[in-house]
Amino acid sequence: MxxxxxxxxxxxKEGQSGxxxxxxxxxxxxxxxxxxxxxxGSEFYIEKYAPLRDPLELxxxxxxxxxxxSEAEAITVQPLERHHG
Amino acid sequence: xxxxRLRIALTGNPNSGKTTVFNHIxxxxxxxxxxxGVTVEKKEGDIEKFxxxxxxxxxxxxxxxxxxxxxxIVARDFILEENPDVVIDIIDASNxxxxxxxxxxxxxxxxxxxxxxxxxDLAESRGYRIDREKLSELLGVPVVFTVGNKGRGIEDLLAxxxxxAESGHGIPESRKVRYSKDIEKAISDLRSEIEEKSGxxxxxxxxxxxxxxxxxxxxxxxxxxxxxxxxxxxxLLESAGQLRARLADLFNEEPEIVMTDERYGFIAGIxxxxxxxxxxxxxxxxxNIDLVLTNRFLGFPIFIFFIWAMFQLTFTLGAYPMGWxxxxxxxxxxxxxxxxxxxxxxDFLLDGVIAGVGSVIVFLPNILLxxxxxxxxxxTGYMARAAFLMDRIMHLIGLHGKSxxxxxxxFGCNVPAIMAARxxxxxxxxxxxxxxxxxMSCSARLPVYIVLAGxxxxxxxxxxxxxxxxxxxxxxxxxxxxxxxxxxKGEDAPFVMELPPxxxxxxxxxxxxxxxxxxxxxxxxxxxxxxxxxxxxxxxAYPKNIDYSVDYDARIDRVMQNYAEEKASAPQGEAAEIAQxxxxxxxxxxxxxxxxxxxxxxxxxxxxxxxxxxxxxGIDWRGSVAILTxxxxxxxVVSTMGVLYAVEGDTESDALxxxxxxxxxxxxAALAMMVFVLLYIPCxxxxxxxxxxxxxxxxxxxxxxxxxxxxxxxxxxxxxxxxFF
Numbered sequence: 081m082x083x084x085x086x087x088x089x090x091x092x093k094e095g096q097s098g099x100x101x102x103x104x105x106x107x108x109x110x111x112x113x114x115x116x117x118x119x120x121g122s123e124f125y126i127e128k129y130a131p132l133r134d135p136l137e138l139x140x141x142x143x144x145x146x147x148x149x150s151e152a153e154a155i156t157v158q159p160l161e162r163h164h165g
Numbered sequence: 166x167x168x169x170r171l172r173i174a175l176t177g178n179p180n181s182g183k184t185t186v187f188n189h190i191x192x193x194x195x196x197x198x199x200x201x202g203v204t205v206e207k208k209e210g211d212i213e214k215f216x217x218x219x220x221x222x223x224x225x226x227x228x229x230x231x232x233x234x235x236x237x238i239v240a241r242d243f244i245l246e247e248n249p250d251v252v253i254d255i256i257d258a259s260n261x262x263x264x265x266x267x268x269x270x271x272x273x274x275x276x277x278x279x280x281x282x283x284x285x286d287l288a289e290s291r292g293y294r295i296d297r298e299k300l301s302e303l304l305g306v307p308v309v310f311t312v313g314n315k316g317r318g319i320e321d322l323l324a325x326x327x328x329x330a331e332s333g334h335g336i337p338e339s340r341k342v343r344y345s346k347d348i349e350k351a352i353s354d355l356r357s358e359i360e361e362k363s364g365x366x367x368x369x370x371x372x373x374x375x376x377x378x379x380x381x382x383x384x385x386x387x388x389x390x391x392x393x394x395x396x397x398x399x400x401l402l403e404s405a406g407q408l409r410a411r412l413a414d415l416f417n418e419e420p421e422i423v424m425t426d427e428r429y430g431f432i433a434g435i436x437x438x439x440x441x442x443x444x445x446x447x448x449x450x451x452x453n454i455d456l457v458l459t460n461r462f463l464g465f466p467i468f469i470f471f472i473w474a475m476f477q478l479t480f481t482l483g484a485y486p487m488g489w490x491x492x493x494x495x496x497x498x499x500x501x502x503x504x505x506x507x508x509x510x511x512d513f514l515l516d517g518v519i520a521g522v523g524s525v526i527v528f529l530p531n532i533l534l535x536x537x538x539x540x541x542x543x544x545t546g547y548m549a550r551a552a553f554l555m556d557r558i559m560h561l562i563g564l565h566g567k568s569x570x571x572x573x574x575x576f577g578c579n580v581p582a583i584m585a586a587r588x589x590x591x592x593x594x595x596x597x598x599x600x601x602x603x604x605m606s607c608s609a610r611l612p613v614y615i616v617l618a619g620x621x622x623x624x625x626x627x628x629x630x631x632x633x634x635x636x637x638x639x640x641x642x643x644x645x646x647x648x649x650x651x652x653x654k655g656e657d658a659p660f661v662m663e664l665p666p667x668x669x670x671x672x673x674x675x676x677x678x679x680x681x682x683x684x685x686x687x688x689x690x691x692x693x694x695x696x697x698x699x700x701x702x703x704x705x706a707y708p709k710n711i712d713y714s715v716d717y718d719a720r721i722d723r724v725m726q727n728y729a730e731e732k733a734s735a736p737q738g739e740a741a742e743i744a745q746x747x748x749x750x751x752x753x754x755x756x757x758x759x760x761x762x763x764x765x766x767x768x769x770x771x772x773x774x775x776x777x778x779x780x781x782x783g784i785d786w787r788g789s790v791a792i793l794t795x796x797x798x799x800x801x802v803v804s805t806m807g808v809l810y811a812v813e814g815d816t817e818s819d820a821l822x823x824x825x826x827x828x829x830x831x832x833x834a835a836l837a838m839m840v841f842v843l844l845y846i847p848c849x850x851x852x853x854x855x856x857x858x859x860x861x862x863x864x865x866x867x868x869x870x871x872x873x874x875x876x877x878x879x880x881x882x883x884x885x886x887x888x889f890f
Contacts (some may be wrong), residue, residue, distance in 0.1 A: 151661065
């Protein structure tokens with residue numbers, strides 16, 4: 081399983097990209113995140129952290145989405161080497 | 166002639182350009198109301214087209230039809246229960262993948278749906294080409310290209326909608342979203358059980374109902390109990406529960422999560438077939454703008470600059486039309502003065518209606534400009550960035566970054582701001598936002614500051630007013646923390662939010678937006694403020710026969726007599742000087758008379774009764790009366806002061822300023838009064854809105870008591886502190 085290679089989304093840095101392994105958190109939060117297109121297997125790019133380091137902005141499926149750091153903690157991801165266009 | 170009527174519902178993601186399309190279809194023939202039972206704005210428009218009467222209903226913008234937020238519930242219920250003849254789903258072409266999520270939920274609902282592929286030209290310029298025919302074929306849904314902001318394709322869209330409504334069919338079975346084998350098995354098991362238990366008049370699509378039961382949809386569970394009766398429903402839920410448990414076991418995951426994943430899988434397949442992305446690197450202008458606007462170092466300074474610029478624009482630019490309005494009111498007033506015979510009607514019109522409403526309507530330009538700026542923030546997409554920047558800070562108060570938006574709108578008018586709290590998903594967040602929004606200094610309070618700060622802090626008026634706004638924000642923060650820790654404990658809603666691409670706003674949309682809000686202000690003018698002004702005028706004009714301590718008429722006569730004598734005996738050159746002295750003396754006497762009249766009127770008596778409460782704040786009986794009347798609407802504070810302080814019904818602000826200065830009010834007292842007006846009871850309309858939005862009168866009462874106590878304490882502290890300077 082890839083799961084062991086995963087790190088928390090909240091540990092990713094600005095300008096890094098990765099792939100979603102799993103989305104945790106309570107049901108309501110999970111569905112919200114999934115409905116915004118942040119689903120297992122989708123690739124993302126960390127656009128930036130807000131000036132106060134929270135929330136963070138990522139691009140996924142060509143769309144810019146913001147998440148709180150605490151919410152990103154519940155998302156497990158696999159960092160990718162390739163730089164996202 | 167009886168035309169065929171069709172009902173067309175518009176759905177779409179937020180920021181998909183839905184509102185623009187709606188504005189283009191209906192133009193100015195829009196009706197804004199509320200959805201029954203809930204407080205979500207409902208927009209409708211009626212048009213005649215193709216020999217038919219079309220009713221266009223703008224459903225709330227949503228990403229999904231999962232019933233989590235009120236908007237989603239409203240949109241879904243409308244489609245399910247009201248059965249519109251056709252649903253138009255507005256899809257942002259440059260965001261096809263995410264838009265198809267909602268689109269597929271609509272397809273599953275088995276309503277007649279057509280897609281408007283909006284802003285496809287923009288998507289194409291970004292190297293994102295969509296095969297419309299293929300999309301239409303794969304999904305079994307008519308697809309029309311539109312460019313909402315230029316009005317292109319709207320005709321075709323309506324034509325396709327009408328045609329589909331009258332002759333079209335639902336989604337062919339072969340084109341439906343397919344889930345994986347085990348889920349499909351569970352769906353079909355549950356579906357046959359539903360078909361077995363329900364009669365032929367079962368209102369929902371059985372497959373869709375089965376899907377929703379597997380997703381444990383709370384609203385559908387309730388509906389089924391109503392439709393099928395408790396017994397059958399609980400049997401059905403029992404089976405659904407077992408199937409859910411089996412699927413959860415199988416996938417090691419809740420079924421609704423698996424199904425969401427699979428829907429996106431289905432969408433990914435569609436995207437692969439219909440979209441061709443050119444090799445050219447996508448030029449993302451929004452990203453470049455965001456490099457600056459949400460920059461770590463520049464983000465906040467720019468944000469503060471925008472807010473500052475908004476207020477500057479509102480007040481400096483607004484000063485010109487304000488001057489024109491003031492002079493036209495003065496002109497109207499003096500015209501009527503000449504035309505009308507002296508008497509009660511004249512007093513009523515001039516001193517009651519025109520003086521009261523006139524002193525408030527001069528602020529209309531300011532309010533229009535402020536609403537224009539807020540509409541500009543919303544329509545460009547900057548509002549979402551403001552929420553992004555502010556979330557950390559808002560989170561400290563226990564609020565969502567989105568709460569910032571209603572709070573910012575509160576600077577315009579608390580009433581729409583309180584309503585804007587609806588965009589928050591969690592009920593606690595909503596109530597908390599509604600309760601702290603009244604501390605945002607609305608534009609109705611501004612006239613009070615302009616008059617008082619302008620009079621007593623002339624050189625620093627701007628700074629004083631800015632500090633008042635900050636004071637309101639501080640009160641909101643403290644209140645937020647307090648209420649979050651004691652009254653409304655618990656986690657706030659997730660901050661999963663789209664940062665939509667920046668857009669060049671359309672003037673037409675901006676104007677419609679601004680006008681919608683300004684209408685509320687004008688309605689207030691015509692209703693509450695007019696009535697308030699009349700009541701206040703009656704209370705201040707009566708009783709008519711007052712026992713004056715001095716016989717003013719006799720004194721004026723004496724002045725006239727002295728003047729005649731002096732003039733006769735004085736040398737030629739001093740005539741002008743003597744004449745001026747005479748006018749001054751007469752004016753002084755008249756002023757003294759009107760002050761005494763005000764003091765002995767009903768209003769003055771009421772003021773005397775309540776003034777002990779305000780005395781520790783340095784506010785005299787006239788201020789007390791003004792504050793009391795401000796409950797009607799805060800603008801009224803100024804018009805009451807106009808009536809109570811000004812000379813001969815003249816409420817022009819200069820005259821009021823002179824009168825205030827000579828009334829013995831100190832700067833500290835003026836500041837205390839401003840602080841009190843800033844913080845105390847929101848106006849009648851706002852209190853009504855609070856009760857409606859929180860769904861309980863208790864919250865409204867709490868708000869009234871709490872804000873007034875805070876106002877008194879803060880004003881007391883300010884007044885006492887001010888005496889040391």
